[in-house]
Amino acid sequence: MPDLPLMVTGHAAGEAANLLVAGRFLLIFLTARLFAEGMVRWRLPTILGELLAGVLLGVSGLRLVVPPESGVPLSPWLVTQLGFLSDLAPDQVLAVADESFPALQVVASLGLYALLFVTGLESDLDELIAVGGQAVSVACTGVVLPFLLGTGGLMLLFHVDPVPAVFAGASMTATSIGITASVFAELGMLRRREGLIVIGAAVLDDILGIVILAVVVAFAGDGSLTPGPILQLVAAALVFVLAAIALSRRIGPAFDRLIDVLKAPGELVVAAFVVLFVACFTATAIGLEAALGAFAAGLILSNSSRREAIRDAVTPVVSLFATVFFVLIGTAMDLSVLDPTDPTNRSGLLVALFLLLAAIVGKLASGWSFVSREPTDRLLVGVGMLPRGEVGLIFLGLGTAAGLLSPALEAAILLMVIGTTFLAPLLLRLLASPSMAGAQPSPLR
């Protein structure tokens, strides 16, 4: 930008960045709220509205909020308006838009962490441990079956090469704990037996997903698979889970004593976020997902006598920023792959329908993978494991970046992710109906 004197450019670029920050939040909050209100009136989970709001604003819709990774250009109308308001040329507006997008993603991550933190906080460790065996069984079946069905089917039926087939299969193993936790909380089913099994299995699924990702990255990277780093990751995951369980018994009371000592204002929410970020940092440092750390942090503080007050203080952060997270998932979904009139889509659509079916069957079957003495709605468990959401999109993004996937297979994986993500909240709502009357919805969402 050498045409303008530096100071003016800096000021104008700063103004454009401020406009984009305020404008994006405004669009996201306003659209998500409108759609969420519609969903509540139709007795559907609000997250569906947030995803749809993202689709409307994103690459498939008005292109007002577009992730730079998508390569899709921002709406020319928006670029003109922002250029007019901030005195910047169109390419400068686009540069500022790309540079300022990661900030939105960090805010979205804060929302996801806060959501999983509150999910952990609302969980009861003893109840989770009581369904531990079932959760392990559901998680493992829900990983192995979709992987085998997907990879095997692609290779045998569609003659896809092994590397892309394995990658597609791996992308089918994920469960979006964010979507599941959000819907179960809104339906008041987090503490029900099925809710506990699904949350436990989704957490384990997240851990298995990290291991699978490491295996696939090694497999696709230089083709050689050394067991050392993988075993290290598995060990780290085990230590992390056991440490979280052990700490959860002790940290609650210690946290309460600390809060009694603290005097500066805002002590509760800041102290809770310190625990949250310690756990996120630790999880990331040993190679796990930060989101897993957020859930662990909530679980660790679930024994605090101030559990309710912590939840009330963190809930506004969830309401604001988890919305941003789910809307951003929607913005990244390119629904044009669903258009059967486009000939380039047709080759992908059959593969896509197969993947979607395999993804649904594989996870649904996990609901029947365990023995239980108590009556359990197995269909509810299977449906709870369905949504791939952001985890599926992360797999897809990595595969695309590595140039592993054909356009047809890329479209097929995206369709599988979109299908399971939208289907799960709808089905959960339908299945939950009969028992809703007596359920106490969580104030979480």
Added chain:
Amino acid sequence: MPDLPLMVTGHAAGEAANLLVAGRFLLIFLTARLFAEGMVRWRLPTILGELLAGVLLGVSGLRLVVPPESGVPLSPWLVTQLGFLSDLAPDQVLAVADESFPALQVVASLGLYALLFVTGLESDLDELIAVGGQAVSVACTGVVLPFLLGTGGLMLLFHVDPVPAVFAGASMTATSIGITASVFAELGMLRRREGLIVIGAAVLDDILGIVILAVVVAFAGDGSLTPGPILQLVAAALVFVLAAIALSRRIGPAFDRLIDVLKAPGELVVAAFVVLFVACFTATAIGLEAALGAFAAGLILSNSSRREAIRDAVTPVVSLFATVFFVLIGTAMDLSVLDPTDPTNRSGLLVALFLLLAAIVGKLASGWSFVSREPTDRLLVGVGMLPRGEVGLIFLGLGTAAGLLSPALEAAILLMVIGTTFLAPLLLRLLASPSMAGAQPSPLR
């Protein structure tokens, strides 16, 4: 980064970014909390602790949280640790650190907006209007006097050229409404006569500051000063203030009716943030500060019957993210300019002491610039206008970027900003002491 396969790089860079996000929040919350607890025990405003925490973490201290604009390198120890944890080379860690910093600044801005929103919410429009004359007088005197003293003194006593002298003078006109609002809220003085005058004057000061900035940028840019855009800005500011006042009478009840209709969870905090971002966007679009919009949004909703509930929902956001804002101010302060043993500092120190004195005298005098029938603590008003904080740093950053300032003058302006920023909370605390017993501290901070 062409050495590594793209996928691994993407994953490793993402992991490093996640570590930096969690790690920075952790460092900021933990350090700020430790210092804030110390301040509370010494009966000092917590914001002093947050600024000091920033100094400790930032360019003058351990260099763990370093704004890229400062050009100061990150701590080599931190780079090594992050490189070890994420398998990245040192230059890659530095690149990720620079790229991920704007996200922290956006979160800090959200904190500032939330703080000023709650400040507006806690304000009473009629009380503000009642002290309107005094506030205008304080704001104008507090802008004109420091400017004349600073610019005139630099030119007459130190033979500084007109352009840098005008720039330095302009940087002395600012008042940090964030710092003032935070301290007054914590001391329970937002609704006292002196608090109302200072908040009103600080808001007007922000508007005057924008106009002064536009004048100085035009003056320093191509040297020619066209009155058109400046008058346009003044008109926009007037319209904005009058519109905010007019809307504040009507929006409150309309907002209440809207909330009655909304049913999706989190409706109150999301609706409040929609109003907040509409006001921020509007303010930025017409060339004013987004922070001004945030205050206006709070004022507009102060007539809502849900004022208390809105405040309670937004307060955790303030506790978390306004802390980030004040810590970041501290990280950008380079205290090495204060070291008199460094010969390059000596030429600046005399100028610096002069500027600091002029900055203090000019603002203190504003406390005696108005007529009042009721007893008013004029010293308290003058001290409330003292802190330059982030606004002074923004002026400094623009001047440095434009290459207008000599290193000595840069150091002098920084010292003036640091001095007034740290002095104001200390003095306010001392002055507020006698009346503290009966005061009701706001839960805002």
